[in-house]
Every structure is written in structure tokens, then in C-alpha cells.
Amino acid sequence: MIAFRDFFSAVKGGPEGIDQALVASNEWLLRSGVTPLNIETLTKATGGGLVNATSRDIGVRVWYVVGAAG
Secondary structure (H helix, E strand, O other): OEEEEEEEOOOOOOHHHHHHHHHHHHHHHHHHOOOEEEEEEEEEEEOOOOOOOEEEEEEEEEEEEOOOOO
């Protein structure tokens, strides 16, 4: 089985916020001992339409294996 855990930025809208999410995810990975399958950047889109749309990074998602395979 696979699962995921999200880590969000404590500071909204700045590059230091995504850094905090990365630090938190790395600490959790070390404590939990799970092996990540994939790590994604979580973004939030704002604005309207295709021309005015913007996005910003708000956190990371860690995908990992739960339980024994087989």
C-alpha cells in the first residue's frame, strides 16, 4: 500500500516558507524511517483566467510505502 503526508509552509508566500516545509519533511523522514517513493511540490494557483493566473509554492507532499509488500 502507498500513502502520502503533506507538509505546509509556516510562512505564507515566501521562499523561506517552502524551506520550512522541506526541513519538516526531512525531519519526519528521519524519525519515521520510511523510504519516500516520490516528493512533490504543492502549489496554489491564484488569479483569474489564463493570462492573470499565478502560482506559489505552499509545501511538499511525500509519497511512501505503508506495510510489507506481498
